[in-house]
């Protein structure tokens with residue numbers, strides 16, 4: 001089978017790595033890919049958002065399935081465009097991807113289907129926003145409706161803070177069109193966890209769970225990032241909670257989307273908060289998480305190609321998914337300054353010596369090669385060091401030993417990933 005993976009970060013490295021283990025693969029192509037992926041798959045320098053370019057490539061390489069990694073091409077409708085030229089894609093359609101692409105769509109959808117979530121108010125003008133903020137005494141969450149590269153959510157303690165955030169979005173155009181309308185949400189409390197389900201529109205199966213570490217610094221301090229590390233399974237979840245979330249959040253979402261005429265196919269990422277009143281939806285994402293994929297997929301013992309093939313042919317009913325009963329932890333090494341400004345193009349130490357290390361995988365998140373073919377940094381998050389082990393302690397030890405050995409002094413990392 002010929003598979004094209006769209007994307008070029010740590011998540012796509014982990015996806016391609018899993019796919020590459022399958023005996024069903026004939027050609028594995030990734031666009032744009034990265035130097036880590038290049039060691040085992042052919043990469044083409046086509047941006048993930050270049051819908052026309054990706055369709056052309058998929059056709060040229062005679063792709064049987066296109067696995068769309070990031071949210072932007074999904075929200076832009078890459079699946080729909082591929083379908084027009086007769087190519088199957090793993091991932092939701094443009095319409096279904098609104099579950100991530102529009103927070104208003106997602107909240108209204110959950111409300112209609114009684115899926116547990118915080119109360120919210122839609123605001124397209126500052127007056128409505130201010131009234132709602134005052135009603136909540138400023139203890140609220142302000143969210144830009146559209147995609148804002150993970151920066152469109154401001155968790156507020158005071159009226160002033162919330163009004164400032166709303167003003168920046170609604171009047172100062174901080175996130176462009178994505179912030180033209182906003183939500184003011186009730187601020188709920190509890191431990192957060194992420195669940196990853198795969199669906200063909202009808203059947204859904206839980207693929208795994210993880211806990212992300214979103215703040216830049218130890219002890220959840222500092223600014224929000226895309227994720228500085230993750231652990232799988234999510235320590236806060238257990239069989240019973242997984243069942244509860246599957247039955248009360250995931251299945252009602254899949255069923256609701258189908259009844260609305262927009263069946264949801266692909267990965268459904270449910271970010272939940274475990275509150276005193278039970279699990280509630282914080283957000284839905286329409287794809288795998290980054291860096292969560294770097295801990296979820298290495299624990300999968302079922303062939304990923306089988307799973308995606310059964311999804312695109314609406315045959316998930318006959319698929320069983322097995323996870324290895326172990327733990328995985330990934331520690332992200334980021335450029336100093338991230339998520340603010342940082343310098344790109346800094347040389348990285350050679351990583352070849354880690355290739356043969358057992359139960360260690362170094363995923364590339366933001367790397368490139370310079371004219372001399374040296375490995376350099378090219379993004380905020382640069383590497384994602386995954387360790388697989390029998391327990392949390394064992395994984396932490398292994399992952400941090402490697403991070404110390406890489407010893408990249410232009411980067412930083414959190415030292416408490418997976419710490420219980």
Ligand code: AMP
Pocket residue numbers: 118141150153155185186187188189192214271282283
């Ligand atoms: P998101 O970008 O939607 O994942 O939001 C980023 C973070 O904001 C989440 O991981 C939560 O910690 C927090 N958050 C979002 N919505 C709420 C809410 N309604 N109540 C409390 N915290 C929230």
Ligand code: GLY
Pocket residue numbers: 212226227285288289290291292
């Ligand atoms: N790590 C959070 C995300 O992928 O959205």
